[in-house]
Amino acid sequence: RIIAAAAVASMLVLAVGAVPWRALPGWTQTLPPLAFFVLVAVLVDVDGGSGSSFAPLTLLPVLWLALYGSRGQLLAGILGAVSVFLVPLVWLGAPRYPPDEWQTPTMWMITAALVGTVVHELVRDMRLRAAHVEIAASSDELTSLPSRAAWDERLPQELTRARREEWQVSVVL
DSSP states (O other), rough: OHHHHHHHHHHHHHHHHOOOOGGSOGGGGHHHHHHHHHHHHHHHHHHHTTTTGGGGHHHHHHHHHHSSSSSHHHHHHHHHHHHHHHIIIIIIOOOTOGGGOOOOOEEEHHHHHHHHHHHHHHHHHHHHHHHHHHHHHHHHHHHBBOHHHHHHHHHHHHHHHHHHOOOOOOOOO
């Protein structure tokens, strides 16, 4: 099982480094964190089941998806965390996963859901605020005309474009 976990970890590292993820559809970017759950499930099973010291690792892909993924991807991550604990309890059962030891897996499932949701909402709020600040910085609040910062950013772009297209440029203030 340790060899299987090492193989999954190696494949994940190679995939994350070699695959051009941004060029692929959004759902494919969820595959590495979901594959990490397989690694965690193997490690939890090797370490003794429900009370494994590897249980906190289930939070890593949930946090990754909370920071960089969409709500749907985060939901897939939370379901992955739930499956790491719930599938062995239902499928393998006693003696490794006795039904009376449901408290620890339940707490990890609840923690993964709460932490993932809160982090995702905080990141979303931060991105919205950053977009508002950027808009506010690029236009005058009273007139809605472009600000000096927008002028300083846009003028070099337009001059470069005019040179490339061999256009004449006039500036009116």
